Amino acid sequence: MTLSFFDQFMSPVFLGIPLMALAFTLPWLLFPKPTSRWLNNRLITLQTWSLMRFTQQIFQPLSRPGHKWALILASLMVFIISLNLMGLLPYTFTPTTQLSLNMGLAVPLWLATVIIGMRNQPTHALGHLLPEGTPTLLIPVLIIIETISLFIRPLALGVRLTANLTAGHLLIQLIATAVFVLLPMMPTVAILTWALLFFLTLLEVAVAMIQAYVFVLLLSLYLQENV
Template sequence: MNLSFFDQFLSPSMMGIPLVMMAMLLPWLLFPSPTNKWLNNRLSTLQIWFSQKFTKQLMSPLNVKGHKWAMILTSLMMFLITINLLGLLPYTFTPTTQLSLNLGLAVPFWLATILIGLRNQPNATFGHLLPEGTPTLLIPILIIIETISLFIRPLALGVRLTANLTAGHLLIQLIATAMLVLLPMMPMISIMTMMVLFLLTLLEIAVAMIQAYVFVLLLSLYLQENV
């Protein structure tokens, strides 16, 4: 019984064909396409307003060189939010609960920020490995610690997103199962459990958006150190 709770995290397939790519590409169909009209509809206007606000907030700490990343980071933010929110619907699959996908997103972006730093400002990039004024005896230890922390960054990005979404989905399924089991025996307790489930669902909606924002925000902070 307990093992079946994790079946929701298995990659869906049909006739032996994995459907993960379909689950990742179909959310893009929900975004309205721009038109040639002078006035857009409310949905397009809301999407443009949100993209502009988020891009402005994300790019404000960066210098002009870092503004080249505005489009790709905003697109990544919208992509993660859409996948996370659609994964909360019944009979759907959340690709971001897979650690392999999250690491596949985190490692290339993190590596790109490091390579940009090594190309544009190699002295400052290597200078981050050793704080100024460090005693001579502590220099080898601090360099090793800072190097390990540098390489742990993409792992932390992927694990954070995976763990938060996986824990939320498991809690929702556990509480929903408890509500159905308690319904014939203790209806009042089942109704109270249903209220807890409703509040947890609202919390998971917030977590789905916040985790996507944190993922992109940390990438922008890594970029800020290297541009």
């Protein structure tokens, strides 16, 4: 029986138990809780340093009112990285390859930035729809184009994350299938293909972390326009 390559994006079940329930326990093992000790261990120190550097880089161009978003955006990045990396484990799937999940994260946060801009500085927020010095004949066209670009932002956020992770997982699946097919016929070519698969897996780990960073970075840019 030949299975579809897209079956890897379905939640696997073993003896009626979804394996995702077991996979969800792994990220909690990787995120230790801070203790009351004066000196932390290396893992907590690395975790704290990474979050501080990320927060500093993301929120440095933002004004002070935007700093209130530091906790939610840092938590969002850790959450997305956990889901992306968890999907690389055997017998699991990546939840962030589902467009519904990514849109569920992108739309409310994008809408919150728009509402903040409309409430705090409505003139400045509406001014993005019409650049200064626009010729009279182009005003209706530019307003329509800018409105479409505004409402397409959450779709771009969700589709970007979904497409990058789906493409990487499909490529890994195709090359892994080629390794199993070539192994009995051409072992040398199969070993070379396996080496390519290994480097592609390392690349996918990097993509999983970079896409989480890009998702939060774009949200911070949207927030910067409205605070």
